[in-house]
Amino acid sequence: MALSKDEVLAGLAEIVSEETDIDTAEVTLEKSFTDDLDIDSLSMMTIVTLAEEKFDVRIPDEKVKDLVTVGDAVDFIAAA
């Protein structure tokens, strides 16, 4: 079941918002997880773990460092 990028973004924004209290509207494609959303590495791993379950995808640990922006993560999940 392939999801559209909009659907992935909406789902990912919900996860990020639950973890950080950042409004879902603030979670946009160009935002950097660390620089813009102030997400530390453990929170990032939490978001990855929750996203894997929500979207039924596998995000390898070594891939996580490449997911700099929200858009990077959306692209990866949508293509998986």
Next chain:
Amino acid sequence: MNVVVTGLGTTSPLGGDVASTWEAALAGRSGVRTLENDWAEKYGVPVTFAGQLVVQPSEVLSRPETKRMDPSAQMAIVAAREAWADAGFGEDGVDPDRLGSIVSSGIGGVWTMLNAWDTVRDRGAARVLPLTVPMLMPNSPTAYVSLEFKARAGSHSPVSACASGAEAIGMGFEMIQSGRADVVICGGTEAAIHPLPISSFAAMQALSKRNDDPQGASRPYDVSRDGFVMGEGSGVLILESEEHAKARGARVYANVLGVGMTADAHHIAAPEPNGAGQTKAMQLSLERAGLTTADVAHVNAHATSTPVGDMIEARGIRTLLGSHADQVLLSATKSMTGHLLGGAGALESVFTVKALETRQAPPTINVTEPDPELQVDLVRDTPRALPAGQIAAINNSFGFGGHNVALVFGA
């Protein structure tokens, strides 16, 4: 060096803060009620009630805070924030290098640990969240308190079962006396109303099984007491050197005058039958405080409502105080709150300090027929007035493992 109490905080089965908790305690209300879950039917859990929080941490904390902290740490943060605000630290707060945190839990992050195991077993190891270890570790509450208030002089979490909260306060007192800190945020917390701890305590025959009368189940010193009642929550005190408190013009509730700590070295769970270690802890606390038994006007007893434990402590109090015990008002507040385990000594220290401040000893409820051996002046049903002038009060806490802690407060 004199140590004073300048801030109090709690979230408890009687209220979400000190004011509501103390008001309920003076009114003799029970915080014990039937659990709303299916543990009895599903797992055969034999006890279906507990002293449960009035205000859930999720009602006052942010969503991420409730996700990142085990309930035990959430409760500690709620109590610590109240105590910190109550102590009236201004914008500058306290020099981080002179601020310590000592917040204990007897059981630790049991909800986190067991939920994570459910995840491993049912959904696989890949689904375990990365914050699981920082949430389940028993030092998590003190670590979060240290983080929040920038306490850099040291952060500790002595673990001694049901004496943990009192031990934390005793260590806070010693931390200031030894010169390591000017201010210590200290107390205890527990969030163990989970089917596993309940089943385990029940297996020891330690819990009351009055499922049909939850509010009447915790009845310390009553002839028909049949075990303790699990409770949850946290108590936090701000301890401060008198010099530091005076310099900033802080309101002082009471002095911490002494602590006595002993170990029974007798049995892993049963108290030593003569109460020698318990009595010794009380005696040491008074010696350290430079007091005599005649100075004691009030005791907040450990008194958990177990058939054996209550009377060992009561006999010890009589032995130590002698005939002066007739002039000492004894309160067993677990009759209302249930037993907060690692949080108990801290919540009861809050009660002891409030008793000194307001000159009212809180009631012990549910005592319809006192144990005939009881030779102490038990405050029953309604509060009783404590004398004016300088008085001292003892708060006892004892834990499985033979840990005995007596704290002495004065005002």
